[in-house]
Amino acid sequence: MSDQHDVHWLCRPTTIKKLWIVGIAILVLTVALELTIHPHPYFGIDGWFGFNAWFGFFSCAAMVLFAKLLGIFLKRKDTYYDD
Amino acid sequence: MMINSALPPGLILILGSLFLPALVGNARKTLMLLLPVLTMYFIWAVPDGVQLTVPFLDYTLEPLQGDKLSRLFATIFTLMAFVGGIFALNQKSQIELLSAYAYAGGAVGVAMSGDLVSVFIFWEFMAVASTLVIWSARTKESYRASMRYAIVHLFGGVILMIGVIGQIYHSGSVEFGAMKADSWWTWMLLAGFLINAGAPPFSAWLPDAYPSASWSGSVFLSAFTTKTAVYVLIRSFPGENVLIFVGLYMVFYGIIYALLENDMRRILAYSIINQVGFMVTGIGIGTDLALNGAAAHAFAHIIYKALLLMSAGAVMYEINKRKCTDLGGLYKAMPLTMICGTIGALAISGFPLTSGFTTKTMIASAAADQHIAYAWFLLEAASAGVFLHAGIKFPWFVFFQRAPGYVEREFGAKPKDPPFNMRLAMVIFAVMCVGLGVYPDPLYAILPNPVDFVPYTSTKVIHMLELLLFSGFAFFVLLKMMKRTLTITLDFDWFYRKFFNLLHEEFVVRHGGAAFAKFRLACLKRVDVIINHIFKHHGPHGILARTWPTGSMVLWVAILLGLYLLVYYI
Numbered sequence: 001m002s003d004q005h006d007v008h009w010l011c012r013p014t015t016i017k018k019l020w021i022v023g024i025a026i027l028v029l030t031v032a033l034e035l036t037i038h039p040h041p042y043f044g045i046d047g048w049f050g051f052n053a054w055f056g057f058f059s060c061a062a063m064v065l066f067a068k069l070l071g072i073f074l075k076r077k078d079t080y081y082d083d
Numbered sequence: 084m085m086i087n088s089a090l091p092p093g094l095i096l097i098l099g100s101l102f103l104p105a106l107v108g109n110a111r112k113t114l115m116l117l118l119p120v121l122t123m124y125f126i127w128a129v130p131d132g133v134q135l136t137v138p139f140l141d142y143t144l145e146p147l148q149g150d151k152l153s154r155l156f157a158t159i160f161t162l163m164a165f166v167g168g169i170f171a172l173n174q175k176s177q178i179e180l181l182s183a184y185a186y187a188g189g190a191v192g193v194a195m196s197g198d199l200v201s202v203f204i205f206w207e208f209m210a211v212a213s214t215l216v217i218w219s220a221r222t223k224e225s226y227r228a229s230m231r232y233a234i235v236h237l238f239g240g241v242i243l244m245i246g247v248i249g250q251i252y253h254s255g256s257v258e259f260g261a262m263k264a265d266s267w268w269t270w271m272l273l274a275g276f277l278i279n280a281g282a283p284p285f286s287a288w289l290p291d292a293y294p295s296a297s298w299s300g301s302v303f304l305s306a307f308t309t310k311t312a313v314y315v316l317i318r319s320f321p322g323e324n325v326l327i328f329v330g331l332y333m334v335f336y337g338i339i340y341a342l343l344e345n346d347m348r349r350i351l352a353y354s355i356i357n358q359v360g361f362m363v364t365g366i367g368i369g370t371d372l373a374l375n376g377a378a379a380h381a382f383a384h385i386i387y388k389a390l391l392l393m394s395a396g397a398v399m400y401e402i403n404k405r406k407c408t409d410l411g412g413l414y415k416a417m418p419l420t421m422i423c424g425t426i427g428a429l430a431i432s433g434f435p436l437t438s439g440f441t442t443k444t445m446i447a448s449a450a451a452d453q454h455i456a457y458a459w460f461l462l463e464a465a466s467a468g469v470f471l472h473a474g475i476k477f478p479w480f481v482f483f484q485r486a487p488g489y490v491e492r493e494f495g496a497k498p499k500d501p502p503f504n505m506r507l508a509m510v511i512f513a514v515m516c517v518g519l520g521v522y523p524d525p526l527y528a529i530l531p532n533p534v535d536f537v538p539y540t541s542t543k544v545i546h547m548l549e550l551l552l553f554s555g556f557a558f559f560v561l562l563k564m565m566k567r568t569l570t571i572t573l574d575f576d577w578f579y580r581k582f583f584n585l586l587h588e589e590f591v592v593r594h595g596g597a598a599f600a601k602f603r604l605a606c607l608k609r610v611d612v613i614i615n616h617i618f619k620h621h622g623p624h625g626i627l628a629r630t631w632p633t634g635s636m637v638l639w640v641a642i643l644l645g646l647y648l649l650v651y652y653i
Contacts, residue, residue: 011486021087027301027556030548042451042459052463052549056346060471060557063335064564067124068343077345077405081571081580 029052089135089445091147091195091324092125092157093205096164096188103143103184112172118184119165122191123137126157133197134402142257145197152378152531156194156314156632159382161533163306163389170393170508171299182215183303190307194314198239198257200246202315202390206243206279210236213308220297231576232292245277264323273320280312280363281356282329286336287576289356294348294405298396305355305392313362313381317531327458330367333360333443336464342565343572346405347395347481351388354431354473357465358384359477364462365446368453371532376445379530383438383519387430390512391477394424397505398481402496406565409493411485416498421482423509430516432474432551437521441528441538448536467548474551475558480567567642 031050041047048072099118101251103111129149137144164187174180189212192205210233217229249268264273293304320326337357341350358380365377368382395405404410414421426437433439446468450458486517490496500506519526527534558565620627 008487010414023556025560028551030545030552033545034549037545039546041541042454043456052546053553055463056420056467056550056553057557059320059467061561062555063338063464063468064342064557064561068564070339071175071343071570071572075568075570076573078345078569078571082571 089147089638090125091135091192092122092129092161092639093190093192093195094123095122096161096191097185097208098188100181101189102183103181108244115168115172115184116165118314118394119161119168119187122164122188122364123158123161126154126161126195129154139200142200142335144201144257146192146201147195148197149195152314152318153195155378155382155529155531156310157191158529159385160194160307160310162189163187163303163385165225165430166508166511167299167303167306168434169391169511170302170396170505172504173502174297174299176219176221176297179216179297179300182212182219186212186216186303186307189560190311193311193434194504197259199250199259200257202259203240203243203247206311207240208620209308209311210240213304214419216300216304216591217273217296218472219293220295220300222295225295225297227319228292228295231579232288234579235288239275239285241280242347243479245273246271246273258601261321262319264325272325273316273325276312276315277363280316280359281309281333282363283332283336284575287357289354290344290349290574291342291576291642293352294346298399300352301352302389302392302396305351305388309355309359310381310385313359313366313377315334316363316366317374317377321366321374326353326363326367327455328367330360330364330459331458333357333363333389334461335468336360338465338468338472341476342572343570345407345567345570346644347398347407347410347477348392348405350407350473350477351391351395355474357469358388358431361443361446361462361465363456365449368446368449368455368458370449370453372445372452373449375530375534375536376449376534377440379442379523380446380648381438382526383442386512386519387438389515390427390516391422391431391473393398393505393512394420394510395477395481397501397509398498400501400505400507401498402490402494404496406492406569407484408569409485410481410490412481412487412489415487416491417482417500419500419506421478423453423513424482425478426513426516428474428478430520432470432481433547434474434520434551435539435544435547436520436527438516438523441520441523444543445536445539445549451528463550464597467550467557470551471558475555476565479558492638500610547609622640 031053034050039047045051096118099114099121101414103114105387106114131149133145133148135145135147137146137194153308164184167183167187171180171183186209189205191207193209196202196205214229214236215235217225217232219225246268247267250262250272253266253268262269262272264270278285289309293301296304316326333356335357337353337355337360341357342352344353346351362377362380362384364610365373365380397417398413399405401417430437430439433443443466447462450462490498522540619625622628
């Protein structure tokens with residue numbers, strides 16, 4: 001009996017797939033909502049369509065990559081300071 | 084009726100804490116709840132202006148003064164002591180409770196002091212009390228971390244002391260008010276304050292020390308030291324340009340190191356530095372809105388960071404595990420802890436309807452109003468990064484990530500939601516996170532400057548949702564790269580934990596070796612001889628420690644006087 005009923009409903013592949021679909025629908029919706037407002041950009045570029053969406057995504061990707069790069073040099077085993 | 088009292092409210096917590104170890108059971112619990120309530124009453128009974136003066140050398144100290152900024156910080160420190168006290172009601176370490184309450188009292192003392200000397204005294208008192216909080220976890224790790232913590236803070240205290248003396252000497256007054264970093268002594272003051280804020284290069288003390296405290300200790304620690312630093316910076320260096328850069332560095336330092344971290348409480352410790360970075364940037368911008376933003380953010384931050392550390396503390400309390408690689412799937416066994424932790428995580432990220440949204444956005448708005456483009460863009464990127472490193476990463480790796488039952492299988496643990504008092508403390512702060520997000524007006528009313536800020540406009544809400552939800556999307560897209568490993572990340576503390584040791588060993592082997600060891604042994608032997616000698620005469624059986632009859636004293640006095648007479652005539 002290793003079918004899907006043994007697994008917690010949140011962990012089933014079908015649920016995870018549904019969560020992804022709902023998640024992406026929400027993302028599209030938030031960007032679409034931007035059509036309903038009239039932004040007052042302070043610096044020009046922040047008035048571009050979907051600025052916060054791509055800015056958020058790419059700055060996060062950049063931070064993760066930078067952390068990864070820094071990790072190459074600065075990561076040590078967690079017993080490093082133990083005597 | 085309000086009682087007009089000249090007693091600094093911080094002293095109620097400090098003096099009251101001394102009685103805690105003397106009491107047991109319900110009496111102690113009652114006192115733990117009563118002390119912050121009393122303190123809060125006295126804070127709000129203090130009218131504006133100087134209320135108490137104490138002469139000291141040629142100066143007049145003002146250990147008690149009231150204004151909006153002081154009351155705001157004293158209020159949140161006391162509230163923290165109260166709810167932290169509820170959370171820690173079943174903490175068995177009496178030293179920890181005593182020192183945590185004294186520590187809170189020190190923070191209230193700093194917030195209500197009107198002069199540099201009083202600030203310094205309460206400041207150093209906090210350093211000692213907080214060291215004890217860490218130390219009282221009673222593990223080898225916490226002992227060593229507390230010693231490193233104490234050394235950094237005593238060093239910071241020396242720098243601050245030099246600044247205080249320089250300022251008093253050159254201005255001729257002990258007044259604690261707004262100043263500019265334009266002389267070596269004001270730079271020293273600024274540096275002393277910034278060390279406690281967790282600013283570079285000494286940021287490492289915070290993630291080193293706080294996570295090694297007990298399950299309740301780190302909740303107290305998260306609140307006071309860094310936020311008193313924010314308070315003194317708001318009062319003394321508003322609009323100091325360099326703080327924008329220091330703050331922005333702290334913001335990104337916190338995110339990057341938290342992304343690399345495996346220990347859940349160290350993730351939260353790094354995010355303290357990240358959050359204080361937002362506040363420090365706001366202080367650097369220095370407009371009324373920015374300072375309001377820094378103060379309001381400090382207020383909200385204490386609540387949601389304590390909430391996050393309480394949920395982490397509850398996990399520690401139940402299964403005594405801290406590493407993300409050991410955790411996961413706890414959402415089923417600890418549902419309330421998961422919900423409260425997630426509310427704290429949403430609040431720290433500044434999600435609409437949480438306290439982070441109504442407070443932190445003030446700082447970014449101030450940067451936009453002043454047209455400081457780099458600060459605004461970096462703060463936006465950082466807001467996205469907060470959601471990434473604390474908003475999702477913390478709850479994901481602790482409560483989700485794996486199927487339920489993982490810790491039960493791996494460690495034979497039986498986790499459940501913690502005892503009633505701990506659940507109550509989490510619920511109180513979770514409600515406040517949402518409450519201040521939905522209805523921030525009571526907080527806005529006690530901010531230092533008049534508030535003309537509307538957090539909820541459709542533009543602001545939609546932009547924030549876009550920013551945060553797409554950061555969340557980035558997290559799950561890049562999840563493979565976020566996989567936790569059994570590692571730590573080197574920081575500036577490597578210099579004093581490793582480098583100087585290596586340097587010392589290198590020096591000894593090359594130039595001394597056996598000769599140095601012999602010399603050291605000889606020195607130790609000499610010290611032993613001296614101590615033995617002193618013990619022989621002054622120890623319990625020593626000739627100088629015995630009780631002497633009055634008669635023999637009179638005899639010796641007579642002999643000495645006789646000798647004196649003799650010498651006089653010769």
